[in-house]
Amino acid sequence: MFIDPNTPVEMLEMRKELLGLNDPVILQYFKWLLNLLQGQLGYSFSSYAPVTTIIGERLGPTLLLASASLIFGLLIAIPVGILSAVKQNTKFDYIMTGLSFIGTSIPQFFLGLGLIYICAVQFKLFPTGGMMTLGGPGDFWDRLRHMVLPVFVLGIVIAGKKVRYVRAGMLDVLKMDYLRTANSKGLHPFHVINKHALRNALIPIITVVAMEIPLLLGGSILIEQIFQWPGIGQLTIQSILSRDYPILMGLNLVAALIVLSTNLLTDLLYAAADPRIQYT
C-alpha cells in the first residue's frame, strides 16, 4: 500500500510474517480483540503515536462540546415547547414554531461561517476558532469564550428540532382527562403542567433526545472543522485524508460504543421517567 515499489520481495515477506498478515483472518481478528482488551489499538500510520492516546486526547473536547450543545439546546427546547403547547395557536406559538422551522432547516456550516464572520471577524466578540488562546491563560473563561459559537450553532439546531417534539408530546398529554382531574383538585397550574403533563410527555421526548446524541457526534465533524475544535470530528477528517486506518478503526469503535451506551442510557431513563416500567 504505502510501500516503496523497489523493496525486495524477501523483505516484504519477512515484514508480513512479523506483522502477522499471513495468519488466517479469524486468528488476526482474535489477536486484535485480545489487544483491544488490553487497551492496545495499534499505532497511527502518520504520527506513530498509540491510537488510544490520540483518541483519548480528542475525546474530551468533543464530549465537552456535544454535552454543552445538548444542554443548551434542551434548555431552549423544553420550556419553549411546553409554553408553545400550553399557549397553542397564540402569537407566541406561531412565532416559536416558525423559529424552530428556521432552526431546523438552516445548514450548520452556513450558520457557523456566518456567525464567525459577524461575531468574530466584524465585531471581534468571540475568537474565530480553537479551544483556547494559543499562549494565553487557557483558563475557564478563555475556554468558555471559545465554546460560545460552536455550542450555539450545534445547540440551535437541536433546539429547533426538539421544540417540535416537546410541543407535540405536550399537546397529546394536555388533551388528557387526567389533567382536568388535576385542575379540579385545585393544584397550582405550574404543578399541573410540570407534575402531571410534562412527566407523562417525557417518554417520547427522551427517545428523540437520545437519538440525537449519535447524530450530534456526526454533526460535530463539520462544526469542529469550521471552528478548529480539537475533537474527534476533526481527527476523523484528518485520518481519512491521510488514510490513517488504525485511527479510523479506533474511531469506529468509539462511535459504536457511544451508540450502544446511549441506547442503554435511554432504557434506564425510561424506567426513571415512568414508574410503570421496571426492568427485572
Next chain:
Amino acid sequence: MMTASSPLLQIEQLKTYYPIKKGVFSRTVGHVKAVDDVSLCIYEGETLGLVGESGCGKSSFGRSIVRLEDPYEGRIWFDNEDITSRKQKELKRVRTRLQIIFQDPYASLNPRQRVADILAEPYIAHKLVPRSEVQVRVNRLLDMVGLPKAYKNRYPHEFSGGQRQRIGIARAIAFEPKLIVCDEPVSALDVSIQAQILNLLADLQQELNLTYLFIAHGIGAVKYISTRVAVMYLGKIVEIGDKDELFRSPKHPYTQILLQAYPKPDPTLRGDKRIVIQGDVPSPAHPPAGCRFHTRCPYVQAVCRSEEPALGPDAHAVACHYPLA
C-alpha cells in the same frame, strides 16, 4: 325536598360558547353554543338529574359550573359566593367544597401516579391536613369507597373500570365537599357495575350530606338517584321538575319522546305505541330560530318556528308553547 332556604348553587343565564376559528389569522367566525342561557338552582341535599342526548351540552354545563371551562356569559353563585370570574388560583379554596366526578375512569387518572399519591395530592396541595395525617386520611377514603387498603401502592392500570371510578369518587370526596357534579359517572361502566357505583354514590350522599348534580344520558340511572330532573336539548333546559311528576306526566314533547325511547325492562309493555323522533340534532353552532326543538317536534305549530318559549318559574317548569297536558 324543596325548601325555602337559599340554593346551594344558583346559575343565572349561563352561556358556554366555544369559538369557531377559521383562516390564516384564526378569526373567530362563530360560536358553538354548547350551553345557551341556562338558569337553575340546586338546593342542599338534593340530587338534580340532568338528562339529554349526546352533544346537548350536559358535560359543558357541568364543567362550567366547576369552572373547568370558562363561561362566556352569566353568573354562577356557589355557597353565596360569585365564582363566575374567579381565576384558577382563587378557585383553590372553592375546590374543597365543589368537586366533580368524571365520565371516563380510564382517562381521568394520571397513569404515572399510585393510588395513594392520587388521593394524597389534594391534601398536600391544600395544606389543610398535617403531613403526618395524610396517609390516615387516604386509608379512610379507600375504606369509604370500598377499596382494600392493600391496593394503595398500585397504579390505575391495575384496576378495573368500576374500581377506577371508586378511586375517582374517593378523590372527589377528599374534603367532604358540599356539591359534587357527577359527569356521567356510570356511562363508561358495565351495567352490573353501574348499580354498584350508583349505590355507592347514594350511600355517600347520606353519610356526608352531599348534593349532586347528576349528569347522564341513561334515563335509568337518573330515575334511580335523582330527586329532581332537568331535561336539556341543544344547550337549553326544556323541562325541569320533581322526578316522580316529570316521569309520570312529562310536559315537553322532547321529554315525552326521551322517556319513551328508554327501553323498558317489562316485556308486556313492548307493544305500546311510540312516537319516533324525526331527523338529527341541529348544529349547536347554528341553532334553529324559535323553539330549538321545532325541527323535530311532532306537534309543531307556526309560532314555534318564530318565537322562543321561555322556561317558567314554576316547580315543574317547561319551555314549550303548547305543553302536553
